[in-house]
Amino acid sequence: MIVVNRFRAGPGFDRELQPAIDILGAKPGCLGIELxxxxxxxxxxxxxxxWENVGSYRRALGGFESKSVVVPLLSRAIDEPTAYASPEEVGENRPRGD
Known part of the structure; x- marks a missing residue:
């Protein structure tokens, strides 16, 4: 599974993101992070x-450290869908609520 978060921010934003990258990168199921x-x-x-799967990503966002560092930074992301998987894994893709 791939998660794509886009941000509109000024120079030096990479330094703001680094603590979140460090935390997420250490979580079980994380296969890699690129900025x-x-x-x-x-x-x-x-x-x-x-990520290995959607569950490992969702679990990575739990816990005190993620909730206090990662989630606030992710809340600054551009509001758009972020989670992607191979078409075979997704299957029939219907919008939520249908």
């Missing part, structure tokens, strides 16, 4: 994390 800065827009950042 990127947009080539055309210097205020557009992306945080991409790979």
């Amino acid at each position: 990127g800065l947009n080539l055309d827009d210097p205020e557009l950042w992306v945080l991409v994390s790979r």
